[in-house]
Amino acid sequence: MKTLSRQKSFARRSFLQLGAAGLVATALPLRAAADAADADAAIREIFGDKPLNEGRVSVKLPPIAENGNSVAITVAAESLMSPDDYVRRIAIISPRNPIAEVAVFKLGPRAGKAEISTRIRMAGTQRIRAVAELSDGTLWHGSASTVVTLAACLIG
């Protein structure tokens, strides 16, 4: 009787472990892929199918946001902002919001400085991405993540 119950509990434990591992293994990559695909699709829709270069764009976000309804963000791109070398557009992309595109800003050589601050909504903890299109047509990418304690869209 004793051995039987031990066997039983062992079987149950291993079953649970298997189940949990299986869940983690299937759920994680699937969700991450869907998120990335949405954000990538939004970037392609805005800028066309061009390669993204890492760097030159910095995103400033608070490490923790208590309220996802209003999170301060600053996006800056390194550029001379001269008549022949300037930032044409800057896009803010959220991989987890219902609409991946948050805003697209059009700048020009007259901006003097390629930096924008605003407040955005965040539907949960995520890595916000920013893409800058320079006057030579190249795309540059930067990102920053924030832990959101209270997500937008769920409450008022």
Next chain:
Amino acid sequence: MATIRIAAPDTASAGEVIELKVLIQHPMETGYRSGPDGKRIERDIIETFEVTYDGETVFEADLQPGIAANPIFTFYTRATTSGPIVFKWTGQDGESWSETHDLTVE
């Protein structure tokens, strides 16, 4: 009429990069929320924001519901000549609000 707040310098020297900070009172309703009666609240957002200065558009923004309520923007422009800087917001149904700030360039 929406309340508009603008923080911008009144005077600047030619060629100086000036900071412009604008806020407009607007719910930027996403269309994803439900009201107290359980019904979905209709989407109501500002779609474009445009800044004209010295005969040219110097800054433009296409907005989505991902922008927080009472949208605030801080951005920069190079002071060229004295004149009005015109800020204009356009809502999804075509309604628009605008405000002018006079800049003197010395």
